[in-house]
Amino acid sequence: MKPHHLIAATGLGLLLAMGSPLASERLDHDEIKQLRETGQILPMTQVMDSAQSVQPGQLVEAELERGDGTYRYEIKILAADGTIHKLSLEAATAEVIERKEK
Template sequence: MTAHPTRRRFLLALAAALPVLVAGGWPAVARADDDDDHERARRLLRSGEIRPLSEILSSVERSVGGRVLDVDFERDDGRYVYELKMVMPSGRVREVTVDAATARVIKIEDD
């Protein structure tokens, strides 16, 4: 099965930009096809309601390990979360849900 061309372009762009985003603390979120989510995340970051993606990624990499493949930003059960699709050192792909305000891992599921 082939990824949708728009999603593929976004994933390639995210992969290329991830080191810059992590180093610079840019308030990136991963739904390039949804400008409303992106703008909402930027507003929330500026107001201090959520943490930067770079901080979330650093925290999750320390606590969970693995490499990020995809990032989604959404509202879930009344709070904003980052959903990270990650490949673990074992090769297993997992979805890690992180509270965007606290950087606390909420759940880890097999993808």
Template sequence: MIAACAVATGPALASDRHDHDRARAALQAGEIQPLATVLQRVAADHPGQVLEVELERDGGRWIYEIKLLQAGGGLLKLEVDAASGQVLKARARRQEGR
């Protein structure tokens, strides 16, 4: 899996760079909270290991999509308002076979 990420081609890397630039600009403009701040706030109510984080623009609002691995193997996907840190949606999936 890591090797596949490491051999990404130019267009994929350009897209990643663009995404990072957009996120940085939104942070500097005060449109979003820093990811570390949001993760700390989320951890208080939704403990788990962070597996993946995406920052997306949805209907004029910045949303952090956070996937967490919880104790017992459950997967929790959160949609968090990137400006306020408020959890908008939480969807839990249990590990198969449990």
């Protein structure tokens, strides 16, 4: 292997290995329960009410993630017209942080 290919492959390997600490972190159910009990995050029913008021439709997926020291819910909703809407909501307030349509 040529030296510049070896350097590129090694760099790519390091980026892939570091990918999980750089990405949003998923939480287990015990952590979620504790966050809910201490009031650091809202219950899913309240978050879904907020999401439905922004984008009516059927829930496709919901995840609680931790990133940059904050918690957020990532919600995917299937709208009546067949489009998927991805909402990112602040977990403590259910305020919409980001909205994308697929």
